[in-house]
Amino acid sequence: MADEPGSAAAIDLHNVHRTFGAIRAVDGIDLHLELGEIAALLGPNGAGKTTTIDMILGLGRPDQGSVSVLGMSPSAAVSRGLVSAVMQTGGLLKDLTVRETVRLTASLYAEPRPVDDVLDRAGITHLANRLVGKCSGGEQQRVRFALALLPDPALMALDEPTAGMDVEGRRDFWSAIRSDAERGRTVLFATHYLEEADAYADRIILLRQGRIVADGTAAEVRSLSSGRSVRASLAEADKRTLSSLPGVRSVEIRGDRVLIQTMDSDAVARYLLTATAAHDVEIVAHNLEDAFLALTSDEPAPAVESRAADGSAA
Amino acid sequence: MSAKVPGTVPLAERQAPPMGGFNLTFLSIEVRRLVRNRRTVMVTLVVPVVLFLLFKANRRSGALEGIGFTAGATMIGIAVYGAMLAATSGGAMVSIERAQGWSRQLRLTPLRPAAYIAIKILVAMLLGLTSVTVVYIFGAIDGVQMAPSTWVLTGILAWAASLVFASFGLFMGYLLPSENVMQIISPVLGVFSLLGGLFIPIGLLPSIMQDIAPFMPTYGVASIARYPLVGGSFDPTWLLSVVLWTAGFAAAAMILFRRDTRRA
Numbered sequence: 393m394a395d396e397p398g399s400a401a402a403i404d405l406h407n408v409h410r411t412f413g414a415i416r417a418v419d420g421i422d423l424h425l426e427l428g429e430i431a432a433l434l435g436p437n438g439a440g441k442t443t444t445i446d447m448i449l450g451l452g453r454p455d456q457g458s459v460s461v462l463g464m465s466p467s468a469a470v471s472r473g474l475v476s477a478v479m480q481t482g483g484l485l486k487d488l489t490v491r492e493t494v495r496l497t498a499s500l501y502a503e504p505r506p507v508d509d510v511l512d513r514a515g516i517t518h519l520a521n522r523l524v525g526k527c528s529g530g531e532q533q534r535v536r537f538a539l540a541l542l543p544d545p546a547l548m549a550l551d552e553p554t555a556g557m558d559v560e561g562r563r564d565f566w567s568a569i570r571s572d573a574e575r576g577r578t579v580l581f582a583t584h585y586l587e588e589a590d591a592y593a594d595r596i597i598l599l600r601q602g603r604i605v606a607d608g609t610a611a612e613v614r615s616l617s618s619g620r621s622v623r624a625s626l627a628e629a630d631k632r633t634l635s636s637l638p639g640v641r642s643v644e645i646r647g648d649r650v651l652i653q654t655m656d657s658d659a660v661a662r663y664l665l666t667a668t669a670a671h672d673v674e675i676v677a678h679n680l681e682d683a684f685l686a687l688t689s690d691e692p693a694p695a696v697e698s699r700a701a702d703g704s705a706a
Numbered sequence: 707m708s709a710k711v712p713g714t715v716p717l718a719e720r721q722a723p724p725m726g727g728f729n730l731t732f733l734s735i736e737v738r739r740l741v742r743n744r745r746t747v748m749v750t751l752v753v754p755v756v757l758f759l760l761f762k763a764n765r766r767s768g769a770l771e772g773i774g775f776t777a778g779a780t781m782i783g784i785a786v787y788g789a790m791l792a793a794t795s796g797g798a799m800v801s802i803e804r805a806q807g808w809s810r811q812l813r814l815t816p817l818r819p820a821a822y823i824a825i826k827i828l829v830a831m832l833l834g835l836t837s838v839t840v841v842y843i844f845g846a847i848d849g850v851q852m853a854p855s856t857w858v859l860t861g862i863l864a865w866a867a868s869l870v871f872a873s874f875g876l877f878m879g880y881l882l883p884s885e886n887v888m889q890i891i892s893p894v895l896g897v898f899s900l901l902g903g904l905f906i907p908i909g910l911l912p913s914i915m916q917d918i919a920p921f922m923p924t925y926g927v928a929s930i931a932r933y934p935l936v937g938g939s940f941d942p943t944w945l946l947s948v949v950l951w952t953a954g955f956a957a958a959a960m961i962l963f964r965r966d967t968r969r970a
Contacts, residue, residue, distance in 0.1 A: 476814060477814050483807020484806070484807075485803065487742055487743065488739060492735050495731060495735065499729045499735075501723055501816060502720070502722060503720075503721070539811070539814075
């Protein structure tokens with residue numbers, strides 16, 4: 393059973409590293425995606441989203457760690473049509489028509505879906521005879537989507553598929569993806585739009601500086617932000633004691649300022665004011681946007697990482 | 707488990723395509739693309755014919771006939787030139803595909819690099835064949851006299867030249883990240899042609915150029931293509947020239963191709 397491709401995980405990344413010169417684009421990622429999941433890789437530019445997707449597609453190799461897709465190597469999965477992708481940068485030939493582009497790509501697969509079927513699903517039947525060079529950016533993105541549908545893949549990866557689209561184009565694009573995914577396809581998409589991940593993914597994997605800083609359902613990730621942060625001036629703060637207070641998710645100490653992320657700000661404030669010499673105590677509530685910014689900012693990683701990353705944060 | 711996976715073909719039965727994705731639909735769409743690119747077609751078919759008419763005027767003066775450079779020899783030289791031009795531009799199409807990001811898109815499909823290269827070379831060779839045929843038709847109309855077997859043999863050998871230059875075109879296509887790669891290559895082809903003795907006999911070149919001539923990639927090809935017409939002794943270095951240049955260009959193209967795909 394375990395040897396059948398159908399029983400393998402959609403994606404299995406183990407301790408994956410990838411550096412470009414001095415830049416650690418991916419710095420130790422473990423990711424397990426089951427068949428049928430719709431997951432978003434969320435993070436700011438440079439978080440390692442594209443590098444991660446490239447490795448899943450076999451476009452790049454990890455310097456360290458292993459990548460397995462449907463129980464096989466990425467290139468084996470691609471050559472069997474089990475994985476396809478809509479990439480940010482993948483180009484199309486301007487001098488082919490939309491139909492020719494789809495026909496050509498279909499000819500490369502052992503058992504492609506019918507060209508007309510795919511054009512219809514991507515909503516570009518009316519563009520079939522137009523030269524690709526004459527299609528708008530959003531229309532070209534739908535062509536790429538049509539190409540990705542051809543092999544009827546078990547896993548589809550999309551790298552910022554709606555970048556540069558207007559609001560309506562974005563909504564249409566996602567409704568096409570979503571209705572397609574209802575048939576059980578596994579979808580992994582990269583985005584830096586919080587609302588896109590929230591609206592279309594069942595699971596959100598938050599990346600920062602090449603690491604996973606949070607991984608859970610949209611609700612779980614949202615709950616990461618539902619707490620408050622408590623700041624205070626406190627000389628020689630004891631990080632371990634502060635971390636062990638109920639509800640505390642992270643403690644950051646910068647000089648004589650402490651910053652505590654917590655679900656129970658009252659308990660932290662009470663402790664600080666009664667058991668320590670803390671002064672200038674501030675309590676700030678944050679929203680989803682704050683959590684995203686906090687988790688993905690360029691500052692040193694807070695302690696929330698390890699706990700959020702193993703999914704027990706909620 | 708299978709209920710969760712879309713499609714009519716179960717995962718475990720999915721196969722890679724035969725022949726690395728090489729197929730006739732791909733080839734025919736590639737040919738259609740080439741034909742749609744009117745400038746390439748015009749250049750590769752019209753330029754050799756114009757050259758042929760130009761050298762016809764030259765021949766009338768009798769200067770070339772006097773040293774055994776017959777109308778047939780000129781025609782074969784120009785056919786080699788046409789095949790070279792056609793095959794180089796066919797191969798160089800990869801530069802446009804790289805610039806537009808198509809090569810990267812293809813890497814998301816089962817297409818194997820060898821199948822892709824084979825398609826590119828075939829398309830380039832087809833264009834080369836067309837070019838040789840057009841030059842020969844003009845030659846026949848113009849009254850070039852050769853034995854029927856010589857027409858066929860020299861034609862095939864001139865066409866074989868396109869294999870050397872399909873590799874050259876691929877090499878250039880991976881070397882130059884330009885959409886106007888042919889504008890950069892054309893002067894190089896001009897030098898190859900002149901020094902390789904395609905248009906005028908090498909014996910008429912200044913002596914330093916005569917020394918360089920055997921090292922041109924065109925030299926061996928042109929000499930072999932003319933052999934059925936000219937006769938005499940067959941110089942094995944001609945064959946060596948063809949083999950080494952083809953291998954050299956192909957190896958260079960392969961190295962750059964690898965570099966290209968690794969960059970990801």
